[in-house]
Amino acid sequence: MKSRMEMRQVLVKNYHLVSYNRFDSRGEDDDDDKREDNLAERSVRNVRNVHTGGDTSWSRYYRLAATSYNNLTTVREKDQAKCKELTNNLEKLQTNYSTLANQKDQLQNERDVLRKRVEEIATQGREGWVYFSPNLYFISTEKKMWTEGRQNCKKKGAELVTIKTKEEQEFLVQQLGNDKAWIGLNDRNTEGTWKWVDGTALTTTYWVPGEPNDAGNEDCAEIWGNPDKHGWNDRPCNDKVRWICEKPSQTSRWYVEK
Numbered sequence: 001m002k003s004r005m006e007m008r009q010v011l012v013k014n015y016h017l018v019s020y021n022r023f024d025s026r027g028e029d030d031d032d033d034k035r036e037d038n039l040a041e042r043s044v045r046n047v048r049n050v051h052t053g054g055d056t057s058w059s060r061y062y063r064l065a066a067t068s069y070n071n072l073t074t075v076r077e078k079d080q081a082k083c084k085e086l087t088n089n090l091e092k093l094q095t096n097y098s099t100l101a102n103q104k105d106q107l108q109n110e111r112d113v114l115r116k117r118v119e120e121i122a123t124q125g126r127e128g129w130v131y132f133s134p135n136l137y138f139i140s141t142e143k144k145m146w147t148e149g150r151q152n153c154k155k156k157g158a159e160l161v162t163i164k165t166k167e168e169q170e171f172l173v174q175q176l177g178n179d180k181a182w183i184g185l186n187d188r189n190t191e192g193t194w195k196w197v198d199g200t201a202l203t204t205t206y207w208v209p210g211e212p213n214d215a216g217n218e219d220c221a222e223i224w225g226n227p228d229k230h231g232w233n234d235r236p237c238n239d240k241v242r243w244i245c246e247k248p249s250q251t252s253r254w255y256v257e258k
């Protein structure tokens with residue numbers, strides 16, 4: 001027969017086999033408590049030996065874990081940097097998209113205006129008008145007095161031409177060929193004081209050398225297209241010559257307004 005103490009030892013041993021990690025277990029007497037404490041300390045020592053020994057499996061595990069953690073941190077930092085870079089790129093793309101969208105709208109508007117301008121030039125061209133940006137010009141084939149020519153222009157919703165730039169002057173000379181035509185310039189009110197029909201003062205002039213000479217009450221101006229002798233001349237307003245009308249292009253006005 002086993003003694004009571006032996007039976008108790010067996011029970012304690014079995015208890016720890018079943019409940020190995022229950023270090024807070026306590027027996028009912030001091031001996032059992034001591035045994036349990038010893039067993040717990042051994043268990044902890046074993047664990048510590050595994051965890052803190054020199055080149056133990058735990059230290060290898062720890063180094064591996066630490067290395068993995070560092071690697072993960074580096075990867076995370078790289079990911080964050082990449083994410084920031086992608087965000088910046090996205091913002092740039094969005095800005096570029098907005099700019100392109102605006103440019104697209106602008107180009108579509110310009111395309112629409114150009115289409116309308118082509119239509120206008122074609123329509124006006126059939127009625128004898130020639131486009132020279134930003135205006136349309138009509139050079140008559142008939143010959144009339146200066147006032148009659150001006151009235152004809154007004155009927156067409158235009159006015160006798162006013163020549164304000166060198167380019168416009170050269171364009172009209174070229175269009176006229178070797179011919180002459182009234183322009184919207186006269187000194188009928190005050191001899192020697194030339195004024196445009198639109199009321200503006202005469203600044204830049206393209207008189208043929210020796211003109212205006214007012215040779216025989218010459219108060220209206222014409223333009224010569226003669227390649228060898230082109231420019232302006234004053235002549236009697238009742239003479240009958242061709243005339244030139246001018247009006248702004250509708251599409252040029254639209255383009256400026258946009």
Ligand SMILES: [Ca+2]
Pocket residue numbers: 161162163164168246
């Ligand atoms: Ca003009």
Ligand SMILES: [Ca+2]
Pocket residue numbers: 187191192214217218219220234
């Ligand atoms: Ca005169």
Ligand SMILES: [Ca+2]
Pocket residue numbers: 211212213214215218233234235
């Ligand atoms: Ca003259």
